[in-house]
Structures are given as structure tokens and as C-alpha cells.
Amino acid sequence: MKNLISSTIAIAIVLATFTSCNNSESSNGKSGALSSNVAEKVYVAPGEYDSHYAFLSGGYSGNLTVYGLPSGRMFKEIPVFSQFPTSGYGYSEETKPMLNTSHGFIPWGDSHHPDISQTKGEIDGRFIFINENNTPRIAKIDLKTFETTEIIEVPNSAGNHSSSFVTENTEYVVAGTRFSVPVPQRDMPIKEYKGNFKGALSFISVEPETGNMDIKFQVLMPGFNYDLSHPGRGKSHGWFFFTTYNTEEASTLLEVNASQNDKDFIAAINWKKIEAYVNAGGGTMMPTNYAHNVYDEHTHMATSTMKKEVRVVNPSEVPGAVYFLPTPKSPHGCDVDPSGEYIVGNGKLSANLTVHSFTKMLDAIEKEKFAGEAYGIPILNFEDVLAGSVEQPGLGPLHTEFDGKGNAYTTFFISSEVVKWKLGTWEVLDRQPTFYSVGHLTIPGGNSGKPQGKYMFAMNKITKDRYLPTGPEMEHSAQLYDISGDKMELLLDFPTHGEPHYAAAMRADLIKERSQKIYNLEDNKHPYAAKTDADTKVVRKGNEVHIYMTTIRSHFSPDNIEGVKLGDKVYFHLTNLEQDFDVPHGFAVLGQNSSELLVMPGQTKSSVWEPTKVGVWPFYCTDFCSALHQEMQGYIRVSPADSDVPLKWSLGEDIE
Numbered sequence: 001m002k003n004l005i006s007s008t009i010a011i012a013i014v015l016a017t018f019t020s021c022n023n024s025e026s027s028n029g030k031s032g033a034l035s036s037n038v039a040e041k042v043y044v045a046p047g048e049y050d051s052h053y054a055f056l057s058g059g060y061s062g063n064l065t066v067y068g069l070p071s072g073r074m075f076k077e078i079p080v081f082s083q084f085p086t087s088g089y090g091y092s093e094e095t096k097p098m099l100n101t102s103h104g105f106i107p108w109g110d111s112h113h114p115d116i117s118q119t120k121g122e123i124d125g126r127f128i129f130i131n132e133n134n135t136p137r138i139a140k141i142d143l144k145t146f147e148t149t150e151i152i153e154v155p156n157s158a159g160n161h162s163s164s165f166v167t168e169n170t171e172y173v174v175a176g177t178r179f180s181v182p183v184p185q186r187d188m189p190i191k192e193y194k195g196n197f198k199g200a201l202s203f204i205s206v207e208p209e210t211g212n213m214d215i216k217f218q219v220l221m222p223g224f225n226y227d228l229s230h231p232g233r234g235k236s237h238g239w240f241f242f243t244t245y246n247t248e249e250a251s252t253l254l255e256v257n258a259s260q261n262d263k264d265f266i267a268a269i270n271w272k273k274i275e276a277y278v279n280a281g282g283g284t285m286m287p288t289n290y291a292h293n294v295y296d297e298h299t300h301m302a303t304s305t306m307k308k309e310v311r312v313v314n315p316s317e318v319p320g321a322v323y324f325l326p327t328p329k330s331p332h333g334c335d336v337d338p339s340g341e342y343i344v345g346n347g348k349l350s351a352n353l354t355v356h357s358f359t360k361m362l363d364a365i366e367k368e369k370f371a372g373e374a375y376g377i378p379i380l381n382f383e384d385v386l387a388g389s390v391e392q393p394g395l396g397p398l399h400t401e402f403d404g405k406g407n408a409y410t411t412f413f414i415s416s417e418v419v420k421w422k423l424g425t426w427e428v429l430d431r432q433p434t435f436y437s438v439g440h441l442t443i444p445g446g447n448s449g450k451p452q453g454k455y456m457f458a459m460n461k462i463t464k465d466r467y468l469p470t471g472p473e474m475e476h477s478a479q480l481y482d483i484s485g486d487k488m489e490l491l492l493d494f495p496t497h498g499e500p501h502y503a504a505a506m507r508a509d510l511i512k513e514r515s516q517k518i519y520n521l522e523d524n525k526h527p528y529a530a531k532t533d534a535d536t537k538v539v540r541k542g543n544e545v546h547i548y549m550t551t552i553r554s555h556f557s558p559d560n561i562e563g564v565k566l567g568d569k570v571y572f573h574l575t576n577l578e579q580d581f582d583v584p585h586g587f588a589v590l591g592q593n594s595s596e597l598l599v600m601p602g603q604t605k606s607s608v609w610e611p612t613k614v615g616v617w618p619f620y621c622t623d624f625c626s627a628l629h630q631e632m633q634g635y636i637r638v639s640p641a642d643s644d645v646p647l648k649w650s651l652g653e654d655i656e
Ligand code: K7E
Pocket: 112, 113, 161, 228, 332, 398, 399, 438, 439, 440, 501, 502
């Protein structure tokens, strides 16, 4: 492997050198002219805007990062599945419920595939969804506020990887399981996996107006690994496609035992048919447990509800809804072209890239030409559904995206390159090295019927020598290419955060116009909000002390508090009275272990503090908000548990 990678790098460097010399327009044969020409293509002058947003999954950071293209500048990290002290997400009383699951409070996640909501097959920029792989969940981020507003746990799933991809009107966000498990979970010998474990494919409905998610049904499939998925679109709208591996149903040493079969499958699911069955009362309600967490932007609070049952459907109940398309060999990515006709199976261990035809698939189903069946699910003949194959395009294909002009772009992990090829003729048109070992790639509008051409970026697993070293670990690296011409042109390297398996990107205009500037203070329905200084107070309820506090440049109200005792649980409820764009205030008190808070204009956030020592402790604003930000501070006095210091608070006068 090491040798392979180093020789790949050597080839890559040779190729890169060759390319630069070749394209150079300068008379001295050096690449200066090329560099400045390329620099112009990614240069966004100070104060000007990027043309595209890119949302990169954070992998094991559990979050989502926001970038601008073509500059590659990072704008924001949106906390999703992980506690985030930068904003207080997952630490504040309001957001803790977002991280609740049937396994209790889980402070982290492993996110892989963001996908933007769609209307009529086009990206609409309303919401972005992302999966959590480890403790299966799907999150929704509202692109008006760039806040995570909903997280739903996915029961009966394990390794929620073939997720989260949306259908062309966002009817569903779909979540498939990578690991099959006993369904329902129970104590049983691992060696009885084969034939007994199940793979749940979950169809989570998205309410058109509100975006509210609900698990409509789960299809309980044979115990394979469901790796990636994509929706049908256009003519194949109503179907969903999942790659599988480990059709051998091995439970140990999968690197050998799951690579035995010459072909695994792409599972084709006619979800419209199953939906109709379910709407007519079909399926079975199965007792289970999963959390559904919703953030309300008026109360500024999240609530977590435990759901008790889920509807499951066995494929045998709905004849004609599920088929298997033989696909060589342990396919990873499952990608559908913008027309909906071609389904690309990226066989990791296959020499050729296999492309299936949706039309041929329907035809073979119509004629009932089956090669056999697996657990009652018909298997189609490979030759009957094959549209064509790209012959020996590279080594280790992982993922494919499309430019909407009839071209496809596939990443090759082992040969470290992106290969452009033509749909229909299957000829290779171009190849460009990546640095190094590319995983996913993204074209804006990638998972839609209307890709938004021009740029493609590759997300690479190994960074090595691309930047100044930062110790043994380097952040992963992305490479931006211009794909508007016949040949791909490398424009830019930029570092990414965590492991950005996949990214969703789109033109900036739609999101930019809808972006919210403040929360309206009048609409604030938080039960502990103080909307004017007159509403501020301190209330004791047994050993709980609730401080209703406001912030405005440049003070807290109140800023002197006495009467708190050891053993008290002190809740600071901060309402930011500002109504100007981008003027948050922060809050932190000495010894606080629940993280600071960053409170947006018009918002209320709460932090709990359990003082451990008697004394007079300062609190301050953590965000440099004005020329007098350093003056934005106060004191809270903590007395012994048996003290009789009365509860008092003030601003601008001494507590007497
Ligand atoms: Cu990294 Cu899509 Cu999780 Cu391939 S996956 S690389």
C-alpha cells in the first residue's frame, strides 16, 4: 500500500509538472503566467462575495463547515451532532435536548453526507440534511439561520451511512444502514448473523411547509451492508438505489470474507409503491425507542420526545417493490445521473466502472427475466441491466458526480485521481491527479437534476506535503478544479476540517437572500426571556436560582448579584436585547463547566453554574462587542450554604 501510494504520488507529481509546462503561456517557459491566470480565477477581492456556498461534512467532528467557492475560505462551523463551546451548542439548557438519544445524551457524532433540499429536482437552499453514522441520526439545518433545528434518531439501524440523501421534491430524506444487526436488537450469538441479521432502509418524510421530519417506514432488507445511496430522478423518480457489499453476510475479517462474491448488488427500491402500501395501512408497527429532537426558533428551545414505535415493511409484503442489480465488486458510491437513466456502481475492487440503465431495468422487470432471488427478492441479470462500462478508468473507484452536460467525474482512491468520462459512450475524456487519495468529490447541485457546473472539488484523505506540517496529523485537503472547459483545471488547494467525506454545494444567491440577520425580540417566546431591563430579576426556587439577565452594549443587567449559596444551581438566562446584525454578546462565569454562551440579537440562552467555592466571582462578555467590551462584566457573590445573605441584584447602584 505504501509503495502504491508513493508511486502514485510520483506519477502525480510528474503529471502535475507536465501539465504546468504544457499549459504555460509565458515566453520563458516557466509557470508564472499560468499561476497568475489561475490565481485570478479563485481571487475574491476584499469585500466581494464568493459565487457558491459549499457545505462540507465534518466527519468525526460531527459538524458541518461552510466554505465559499472559489476562494476556499471557511465561513463557519455549524454544530450539529457535537457539543460546541464556541456557541454553547449542546451545553446551553436550550440545546442539550438536541443531543438526546435512546442511549442517553451523546455529545459527539460522525457525520458523512450533507444534502440540500430540492424542489422539482432542483436545489432550493431551504434546508441541509446530514447523517450521523455512529449513533444513527439524521439532522436538519435551517439555511435561514444556519442552525441545527431538528435531529431524528433512526432505530433498527447501525452505521447510518447510506444517508442522508433527498428525493427530488424532498418528499423523503433517506437513511440506510451500513451494518446489519438483529432487528429487534437482542442477545444472540454473532455467528448466527447469516440469515438472521437485517438491514433497515429508512424513509423519513419531510413536511413540505415546515420541513418537520418523521419516519414514515423502514424496509427490512437482508443482512447485507448498505453502503451508499442515491434517489432516482426524472424518469426514475420514485425509486431509490443503494449499493451493497458483504452480500456474503460475513461477520468477521470482512476485508477477506466480504470480498468473495464476484458481484454484490445495487438494491433498487420502488418507494412510491411501498408508500402507497403504507398509506393503505400496510406494514407493521414495531415497538422501539428513538429520540426526536426539535428546536423552536421562537422559544429558542429544543425539546426531545421519545418515540415508541416505527412502521416496518418486509419486501415480500410488497411484490414488485424491491430488486437486486448485480454489480462488481463491493461497490461503494451509488450515483444517479441528472436524467435519472444511469446508475453508476463504483466497484472498489473492480477494474471497470459499471453503469446500469434504468430503462433496461424496467424492461427486464416487465419481462420477469430474473437470474434468481435472494431472500425472496428477485435478482436481475447483469447483462440485462448493464448500460455500459468504462474500461479500466483507474484504480479504486469511489464516487461519481455529474456536470449536467453529459459528463461524469469519478474519484479513484488508489490511483489518486479524478477521471472525466462521457455518459453513453463510456470514453475517458480527461484525468487529473489529486493530492492525495481522493474520497468524494462535489459539483454544486451534484445530487439534483440540474448540476450547477463550473466547479468541482475533490476531498482527499491524505494531505502530507500540501501545507506546512502541523505535527503528525494534518487537516484533510480539498482541491478545486475548473470544469467549464474540456479539460479539468486545478485551481486551488484548501484545508478542510475533520473528515469531509462528502459536501453539498450550490450557487450563493438563494441562500444569501433568505439569510436571517437577527431574531426579532418581540417574537421571543422563551419562558425565561427578559425583554427589557424592567423584566430582569433573580428568583429562588429551593436550591435553584434563576437569573433573568439582559445584555446590551456594553453591560449586563443586573451586574451585581448576592444571596447565592454553596449547593445552589444557578441558571443564567441571558436575553440579548440588540437588534442589529452580527452583534452577539457572550457570557462566562469563573469555574463554569457548561461552556460559555454566545447569544444572538433577540435570542435567549441559558447556562447552568454550580459554584463549588465561597467567594465573589466575576462574569464577563466573551465576544468583543464594542469599544467598551472589556467593561462588560459583573460579580456574583457566593456565600456558605447556611448563610442568611438575602437575594439581591442591581445595576448602576451599590447593593446596600
Ligand atoms: Cu467517506 Cu461517502 Cu462515508 Cu466514500 S464515504 S469516501
